[in-house]
Amino acid sequence: MKSTDKDGRLHIALVSLHGLIRAQEPELGRDADTGGQVKYVLELAAELGRHRRVRQVDVITRQIIDDRVDSDYAQLEEPIGPNARIVRIPFGPKRYLKKEALWPYVDVFVDQSLSYFKRSRVPDLIHGHYADAGYAGAQLARLLAVPYAFTGHSLGRVKRQRLLLGKQTAEKLEKKYRFTTRVEAEEMALETASLVVASTHQEVQQQYALYENHASDRMEVIPPGVDLDRFRPPEPGEDLPTIAGQLNRFLRDPDKPMILAMARPDERKNLDMLVKVYGQSEQLRRLANLVLVMGCRDDLRGMASGQRRVLQNILTLIDVFDLYGHVAYPKQHTSDESTELYRLAARSRGVFVNPALTEPFGLTLLEAAASGVPVVATNDGGPQDILANCRNGLLVDPLNPEVIEHALLRVLTEQENWDQWSRAGIRGAKEHYSWSAHVERYLRDIDDIVLHSDRPTEISPRRAKRLPEFDRLLITDLDNTLTGDDAARQRLTDALQDASNVGFGIATGRRLDDARTMIEELGLPMPDLLDTSVGTELHYGEQMHPDLSWRRQIAFQWDRQGVRTVLDQQPGLYLQEEKEQSEFKVSYQLDPELAPSIGQIRRILRQAGLRVKAILSLGIYLDIVPVRGGSDLSIRHLLYKWGFQPEQLLVAGDSGNDEGMLRGRTLGVVVGNHSPELNKLKGWPRIYFAKSNHAEGILEGIDYYQFFGNIVIPNDWTE
Ligand code: GLC
């Protein structure tokens, strides 16, 4: 694969899946998923596109077709600026989904993107943003053998810890936020990434450090930039902006200095604390107005319940403290108006306040700094870095009302300090937080990775004779799926023999020699494709030609001896017989009473610095394979190489080592006698749980999808 174009310029794919992403008038703050991350990704893309080292930047996100949101989100492509665009890939239901509901479709996205990249061009670097795209991007990077970068934006382990301090039980939280899935996705992204971009030092030390795949040598703190053209200090003699008229509807004395807060209505933003502080401080009420900009809303009653609760609480507090005429809380503002609000606050010699319980970064503080308004900010999280660089105000304990009041009063009354903070903020933002500075550092790191990363040869579609003769392919596991019911197996093989357009493949945990013996013993037709040793070896055609491009690709970072050294000494793990071991697979039998759990085993491997996959089947078979192995990737490699559409492929399995190939856009069948490892796939799209066992279950699945006729997909998505 050629790494870059002739003059060495890069093609970068930024993957960011949730929220509403558009370049024109982005609807930031419209809902919980459309906020800082969306803005970050768009601004990063725009700046990268302008850089001479960059040929093309694609922001890859989800296509949404839904009357409740604008039709812009249905466009397949939208320009952002020079050399930068949004590419929208359809996956899952067409309608808008909140991020927690996207999980069952993330593998579907991987498959869709794979065919997209195949049609267009494979980028030089994939950069995943947040857990969902973190996982998807990592899968794509592994599959396409492209270097990978990751930015978590916010992390599941941190959020879980924080929420566990509250009233809700662990089970409730799990159900609502899908932490297990999210954290596994984050681990996988961290494991794959050659570069992890963090915004603050606290993020690295206290947040990423909670992860097993945290590796400090791959972490870089590169703070995001602020758009300095838009966020600028007021000029003398400038007209009052239109948003001022909005505020005047609320305020008895609009000329007073402004205490400005701008945040989504989210409990963590701690805005009710601010209203209480203001409501209880006679001095603050006398000196200043309070302006609360809490996203945009049409009808309060139609809002998500969490947001509505926060807003209702604030409205109640305004009433309780009788703050009418002192507090403004406009319903709507455009993104240009938000820049004006900061300038208005600066003109009024006011203060910007962010009292969040914790603030991962604190972009609003930078916008305030660039606009010349001093800040009072939470001491938890990113603001520490920002204030250390910009020296544009005071840090406070967000739980201490007296301290918040005192700090606000200082900014509003100490005139000389006000001027000092204002000037320092403007200077500091320019010096430390411009997107161009960010991009310079980012590209320096990326260059290094792109040059030094291992790049196995690209999958080249060299056709073997038989495979392309088919227009669809049935791939089944051997043990307990195809075996177990001889009569049904016979019916299945008969049916296959009659259907000359259907290819036949076997995917098994067994080794090639072993699998072949078994196939002969069972009197099965020789398969057109064999995927053996748990998705680590692919062979095609009667001659069983090995897939060499797959072999080269899978060797990435594989350390067989390292695995043995670490796992041989674990209690309850017994190495399987020599004939079960193969070049890219180390297998143990496990005594569930004595052995560490699969989670612990993964942790042990990660802590030893081994980048591998650990797969448990039937509760007792443990296979360790390379990170780029496993049936999820081997089957996708096959689709990609042979140009099959995922819906032309029916896959059937019963246990843990089949999970990978069942996920994603292929048509999945789980036989009735499946082991509990697969329960987690229940309710997932394109995964049919058959009632019948063994080969009878496969036949039931064939019927369900009408796989031998005009294929139908009744479970394309599920609620
Ligand atoms: C097959 C293999 C064995 C593996 C198991 C689970 O039984 O022979 O080595 O551990 O599948 O994948």
Ligand code: MG
């Ligand atoms: Mg099996």
